[in-house]
Amino acid sequence: MRSRTGATPGAGWIRDDAGNAIVEFLAVTVLLLIPILYLVLLLGRLQAATFAADGAAAEAGRAYAQASTPDLGSARAVAAVAIALRDQGFDDVEPATSLVLDCSSVPCLQPGSDVSATVQFSVQLPFVPSFVRSVVPLEVPVRGDSVAAVDQFRGH
Structure with a gap:
């Protein structure tokens, strides 16, 4: 039997x-x-x-600890969180709801006390198809914590 080229099968095909x-x-x-x-x-x-999250928590704690009143400190802390989140491209995160401030003394901003700031939000996973949503979580929680000291020698 010959192939199309005229060679026999197995002979150097x-x-x-x-x-x-x-x-x-x-x-x-x-x-x-x-x-x-x-x-x-x-x-x-x-x-x-x-x-x-880490930068926002550090700046929020620092801004709150340096304020003269708790209300002014809260406003500055929220503004600091907004700037830090926007800087990294998280414009969709609400700064006021992602920030939690806690004071070590009552009332807040007593000289020598501490202010802890926590920033927490979720990062959405991009391009996850709908049929995978039941198996894979669609968001990853991210958290940043920081403690800032209120100046011990601050004047009121």
Whole structure:
């Protein structure tokens, strides 16, 4: 039996691999590179959220501890949280609801007391399809805590 080229079977048939490299590249891209890229983007977003929460808590505590009245301190703390969150691209987070302030003394802002600030919000996972929503949580909670000291020698 002869093939189309006139050679007998098994006598040096050359297998044509043209086009296989493209198919293999596409398979590797879809199976490996796209999930890795998603993971890198997600981890970058979570890291930015962590920086935002920690920075916002530190600045809120500092702003509150340096204020002359608790009301002024609360307003400054919320403004500091808003700036820190906006700086990292979290414009959709409400600063007033994500901030919790607590004083170590009553009334607040007594010389030598401490002010603790906690900023907590959730980071939405991007591009999660609806059929995965029942298995994978759609948001990751992020929290930042800080304690600021009220100046012991402050004047009232």
